[in-house]
Amino acid sequence: xxxxxxxxxxTTHILDLAAEGRRLDGRGPDEYRPITTEPGFVSTxxxxxxxxxxxxxVLAGIKLEPGKPFPDTPNAGVLTTNAELIPLSSPTFExxxxxxxxxxxxxxxxxxxxxxxxxxLTRLCVTxxxxxxxxxVDVHVLEHAGNLIDAALLAAVTALANSTVPAKRFxxxxxxxxxxxxxxxxxxxxxxLGDTIMVDPTFExxxxxxxxxxxxxxxxxxxxxxxxxLVGAFSPDDVKSIVRRAFVHGERLRTLIKGxxx
Amino acid sequence: MGNVGAKDVPVLLSPEGLxxxxxxxxxxxxxxxxxGVLHQADGSAFVEWGQNKxxxxxxxxxxxxxxxxxxxxxxxIQCKYNMAAFAVDxxxxxxxxxxxxxxxxxxxxxxxxxxxxxxxxxxSIDVYIEVLQANAGTRCAGLVAASVALAxxxxxxxxxxxxxxxxxxxxxxxxxLKKEEDNFGEADLPMALVPQSGRLVLLQxxxxxxxxxxxxxxxxxxxxxxxxxxxxxGALRERYALTPVVGGSA
Amino acid sequence: MKPGPGTYRVGGKVYASVLGxxxxxxxxxxxxxxxxxxxxxxxDVVVGTVTDVxxxxxxxxxxxxxxxxxxxxxxxxxxxxxxxDRYLRVGDAVVVRVENLExxxxxxxxxxxxxxxxxxxxxxxxxxxxxxxxxVGRGGSMVETITRxxxxxxxIGQNGRIWIDGSPEAIRxxxxxxxxxxxxxxxSGLTQEVEAYLRSTAPDGPVEPEERRSPPAHExxxxxxxxxxxxxxxxxxxPPSFRTEDL
Numbered sequence: 001x002x003x004x005x006x007x008x009x010x011t012t013h014i015l016d017l018a019a020e021g022r023r024l025d026g027r028g029p030d031e032y033r034p035i036t037t038e039p040g041f042v043s044t045x046x047x048x049x050x051x052x053x054x055x056x057x058v059l060a061g062i063k064l065e066p067g068k069p070f071p072d073t074p075n076a077g078v079l080t081t082n083a084e085l086i087p088l089s090s091p092t093f094e095x096x097x098x099x100x101x102x103x104x105x106x107x108x109x110x111x112x113x114x115x116x117x118x119x120x121l122t123r124l125c126v127t128x129x130x131x132x133x134x135x136x137v138d139v140h141v142l143e144h145a146g147n148l149i150d151a152a153l154l155a156a157v158t159a160l161a162n163s164t165v166p167a168k169r170f171x172x173x174x175x176x177x178x179x180x181x182x183x184x185x186x187x188x189x190x191x192x193l194g195d196t197i198m199v200d201p202t203f204e205x206x207x208x209x210x211x212x213x214x215x216x217x218x219x220x221x222x223x224x225x226x227x228x229x230l231v232g233a234f235s236p237d238d239v240k241s242i243v244r245r246a247f248v249h250g251e252r253l254r255t256l257i258k259g260x261x262x
Numbered sequence: 263m264g265n266v267g268a269k270d271v272p273v274l275l276s277p278e279g280l281x282x283x284x285x286x287x288x289x290x291x292x293x294x295x296x297x298g299v300l301h302q303a304d305g306s307a308f309v310e311w312g313q314n315k316x317x318x319x320x321x322x323x324x325x326x327x328x329x330x331x332x333x334x335x336x337x338x339i340q341c342k343y344n345m346a347a348f349a350v351d352x353x354x355x356x357x358x359x360x361x362x363x364x365x366x367x368x369x370x371x372x373x374x375x376x377x378x379x380x381x382x383x384x385x386s387i388d389v390y391i392e393v394l395q396a397n398a399g400t401r402c403a404g405l406v407a408a409s410v411a412l413a414x415x416x417x418x419x420x421x422x423x424x425x426x427x428x429x430x431x432x433x434x435x436x437x438x439l440k441k442e443e444d445n446f447g448e449a450d451l452p453m454a455l456v457p458q459s460g461r462l463v464l465l466q467x468x469x470x471x472x473x474x475x476x477x478x479x480x481x482x483x484x485x486x487x488x489x490x491x492x493x494x495x496g497a498l499r500e501r502y503a504l505t506p507v508v509g510g511s512a
Numbered sequence: 513m514k515p516g517p518g519t520y521r522v523g524g525k526v527y528a529s530v531l532g533x534x535x536x537x538x539x540x541x542x543x544x545x546x547x548x549x550x551x552x553x554x555x556d557v558v559v560g561t562v563t564d565v566x567x568x569x570x571x572x573x574x575x576x577x578x579x580x581x582x583x584x585x586x587x588x589x590x591x592x593x594x595x596x597d598r599y600l601r602v603g604d605a606v607v608v609r610v611e612n613l614e615x616x617x618x619x620x621x622x623x624x625x626x627x628x629x630x631x632x633x634x635x636x637x638x639x640x641x642x643x644x645x646x647x648v649g650r651g652g653s654m655v656e657t658i659t660r661x662x663x664x665x666x667x668i669g670q671n672g673r674i675w676i677d678g679s680p681e682a683i684r685x686x687x688x689x690x691x692x693x694x695x696x697x698x699x700s701g702l703t704q705e706v707e708a709y710l711r712s713t714a715p716d717g718p719v720e721p722e723e724r725r726s727p728p729a730h731e732x733x734x735x736x737x738x739x740x741x742x743x744x745x746x747x748x749x750x751p752p753s754f755r756t757e758d759l
Contacts (some may be wrong), residue, residue, distance in 0.1 A: 005573060007561045008603035009675075013635035017680055024635075026684055043313065045348035055301050059394060061348025070432045084356055086344060088319040088390035090302050095342050096325060097357075138347040138356065140394070142317060143300050304549055323549065323577035334616070337577075378520070378529060383617040385577040416548015416642075418518070418529040450588055460526060502546050503699065 017192035047163025051155040067134035076126020081110035081246035083139040090144035094242035112216035116185035146202035160190035186250035215246035275432035295497035305415025313397030318407035319414040323385035336379040341370035398444035424490035425454035455487035538644035586622035596716030634677030639694040641672035661710035672724030
């Protein structure tokens with residue numbers, strides 16, 4: 001890992017502000033940074049989206065290719081999610097094999113998509129046991145300024161919502177058709193800063209945080225995935241209040257998957 | 263130059279001498295360069311060139327990681343060219359492959375030829391190139407983006423390094439190949455120029471041309487590089503709201 | 513013309529080696545960088561963060577190409593070998609002065625001297641080192657404007673690291689002003705924009721401009737906007753490197 005030591009007085013200042021419910025950038029505890037979603041950023045992908053969350057910038061691309069189903073699920077398509085925290089995006093990332101941080105982002109995004117049944121995998125099956133569509137979700141972090149998980153899932157579902165199955169190109173069907181997004185999970189991440197719980201942490205807030213909790217909800221009112229991260233702890237009451245807040249934010253962010261800003 | 267002889271070879275040159283996308287033989291694809299697009303990096307640039315989209319970032323000069331690469335008398339220039347999985351028609355497996363490593367090496371060496379690395383002993387200048395969407399000529403687009411990013415990072419250099427590929431398509435020497443021309447043409451010759459010295463710091467070639475054609479290709483490439491050079495300087499002027507001469511003779 | 517900093521000569525011609533503004537001070541021509549990391553100069557006062565503690569020295573990140581060793585003898589303290597971590601720990605912020613630069617790239621710094629030492633309280637922000645002359649302003653005019661309107665204490669490192677202390681609101685307003693300067697460093701009229709922002713965000717409601725502080729625009733440009741020309745250029749009014757009275 002590269003240097004980038006965050007000055008202790010900056011961390012202390014963040015915690016002092018949090019005690020009064022304030023933040024470095026002037027946001028309130030329950031306020032996201034400005035968000036934009038731009039579907040179709042990459043023409044070589046079957047679906048793609050560029051998401052900006054403050055200075056955090058994430059690009060997701062979808063690729064669909066014919067392949068073999070897993071033996072234990074002969075009637076289902078295959079979904080794989082991969083996130084790359086490339087060294088271009090932060091002075092703290094080094095080249096090399098995926099670090100645990102990148103693997104966590106991949107898995108938390110993957111879990112939300114899978115658990116929400118965002119894609120009906122049985123509809124990706126072409127010939128049971130023989131041939132199915134393999135759907136690759138590749139998340140490329142271009143700039144890391146905090147809260148990668150929320151930006152990554154928003155980019156992934158925006159890309160999926162704007163994807164085309166390239167059936168004609170692979171001679172599987174007469175014509176291409178849109179990928180059907182059945183449910184739309186949205187992940188909202190909170191950090192504890194002292195006694196205050198803040199949504200959408202910046203890089204510096206994540207560094208100062210005493211615990212991070214991500215909650216994924218879908219449009220039907222289900223909680224579909226959670227991930228507690230960083231050193232620190234939450235009480236069950238904290239979790240309940242975070243879940244309530246996640247539903248409110250989730251509903252608002254879900255409107256962005258056809259492209260837009262908030 | 264793989265698929266020559268494959269059955270779906272497109273008509274690469276019209277009877278009027280125009281190319282697939284309507285360009286003349288010596289015409290560049292549309293190119294847009296933006297400097298300073300990332301906040302975390304010391305320097306950065308985004309290049310949209312035809313159907314290519316490439317982002318570059320520069321970090322440094324900074325402490326060397328891993329430490330054993332440190333050089334006592336100059337900065338090491340480490341370059342990583344990488345392609346996103348979705349940047350090409352057939353999904354590319356993430357991670358470094360042999361092609362990326364070779365391109366990274368020749369680009370790093372091109373920059374070592376122009377950077378005043380001896381001003382920063384025992385440090386590293388890290389150049390990261392990410393191809394987000396590819397359509398032939400990504401190493402040239404990456405080199406152009408990285409060169410602008412190096413200038414944006416305040417790295418002392420002899421000059422900016424414009425780059426372009428020339429090639430032979432349907433018997434003609436052409437500038438700036440797009441994908442079909444690269445796949446079905448007879449030759450591809452990417453090159454990078456130092457305008458101040460008039461010398462080439464990156465030069466590769468694959469395919470076949472005569473000595474006479476190669477001579478014309480080099481001349482055409484130099485002309486294309488000089489055109490791109492002006493746009494690189496334009497992008498930096500725009501970034502810093504400048505009117506005076508940038509990176510040229512003082 | 514002879515090649516000065518930021519230039520090189522080939523075949524009788526002088527070329528710029530960095531992106532920047534050209535100026536001449538016969539017989540030298542030099543180019544002042546507009547961007548990039550901090551390049552240390554002896555005598556500069558900088559703000560750093562401790563990144564490593566050894567038995568006789570600390571390593572500081574001063575946003576330069578290399579970490580700078582601060583030896584225990586270069587402090588105001590009497591320290592025994594092995595006790596360095598009782599005085600400064602990883603993450604601590606300090607104000608130091610660049611003493612010497614070696615050909616190896618080693619940057620020697622000292623914390624012994626007036627205005628130097630460990631920073632307590634407040635917070636740190638970053639701007640491009642190339643914007644520091646603009647943050648200071650001619651004869652300290654910009655930093656004076658900022659402190660007058662906010663009451664914040666400010667310490668400016670030549671390396672682009674700036675320490676701010678004061679009420680949360682004051683810190684936020686100063687940070688916002690520094691962001692404006694960082695992003696619009698080349699624009700003329702920045703001083704007026706900064707004043708306008710500070711007036712409109714005054715805690716007791718917007719402040720009307722006082723007459724003596726708003727001379728006619730053309731006059732103001734002459735007095736407040738030297739930076740349209742390369743700073744520290746021919747007119748030789750190099751801004752003070754550091755404000756020590758607040759420390």
